[in-house]
Amino acid sequence: MQQPGCRVFAPDMPNFGESDHIDCADIDTYADYMADFIQEMRLSAPIIVGHSLGGGVGMSIATRYPELVSALVLVDSCAPDGLAIPEEHYPAIEAYKTNQDFMRQGLAAVCPSLDDPDFLDKLTNQAMKMNPIAFSGNARALARFSVVGSTDRFAGPVLVMYGEKDIIITEKMAERTAAAFASSELEIISDVGHSVIVERPELFTESLQNFIANNFR
Template sequence: MTKALNYRDSGAIETGASPLVVLHGLFGSADNWRSHIRQWQGNRRVIAVDLRNHGQSPHIDGMSYQAMAEDVVAVMDRLDIEKFDLLGHSMGGKVAMTLARRHPERVARLVVADVAPIAYEHGHDDIFRAHRLVEDAMPESRREADEAMAEAVDDRMTRQFLATNLVRDDQGVLVWRVGLDEIEAGYADIAAAPGGESAWEGPALLLRGERSHYVPDSVLEAVRAVLPQVRIETIADAGHWLHAEQPEAFMRAVNAFLNQDQRAPLGVVTPPAR
């Protein structure tokens, strides 16, 4: 039996709003969403989950979207939450789409952040190499870890993001808390399309970054085939980490949707603000 996932729960709140379940992306964790949770929790219960092999969740073989979706359902069952709003970024967005397709009765509204329901051909070889370089370096400071990663990853923001997964072992050496071996072995499943057979007919919002290459116009037909009631909005001057790069615009879009603001009809693409 799979061990239970770790999660952050803001606690029950009597507002009538559906609980919001938040799923991070590859090499992320629930910790990445702390500032957003602080804003949401005044109006609704928020549960941010560490997906398997991430954060403080167990290291488990297998990274299929079906398996990860069932992990999340098990957390909701444990919390006795029958129906919820669901938000997922990147890999977490694919988990969210899989869960909505496999358990449509559990999801009230779906928010997908900067990912499409397709298989991606690009890889993360540089990211995996950066992790291994840190393992080899056995750094005792974050500066040393950053220097090791810089050999494989030029972008400082990416290195800072990866460094959120560094923890000290009993000897004071910085080590990765992610299940790196399991993630690397299951990477083909991570790059694959999400699971599920049918379209999810409920209300959906897909947010994409203006500077991101993850959701180009060429894949919008595939998006609508899986999410026929989707509203697609573009966050101006944002890349793939749109929630971190443009947090205010991201929050406005998510809150408007979750509060059933219907100023933009479902099924349309809203261009970025200029």
């Protein structure tokens, strides 16, 4: 039986892509903007998909506005207790905002199975549009982020996806994320790094469709 279609929205968060720049980099603030988007679009408890920092945004929405979310899909997400980035990495993070070649190299390193130079160029061009204050600002936001003690506010299903070759998120972080929610499953994907969404989009789509079919029959 063919599954019914789904509407997909992929908004740029503040400080990213084509969206406006704001004067701070903060995960709960980004989550507030996304909660406003959900309500402005009159969406009825959508499934939130969050990648990397976006996973933190998804967890913030789900724990602070649980009525707005039916399910979470967290892809190589920061853990519920955030992500501490070593201080010695910050000079390199700052260098990304003025050096497009360095940015491209960084994206290639975290997505080792992406073999599409043209698409990598597009990702790099989008990444360079980020608000300059958000390069180190987002890293600081990840370090102070925490939903520890509040994940029980969200009772919906959660899918945690983790790429075995991820050099940013560890398997233990992914396990902590899955363990923090009452109804969760952890999918570990071999041969991909920090983003199955761009490295193996067909596999990501299949996993997402299966998750939806299993939880929303």
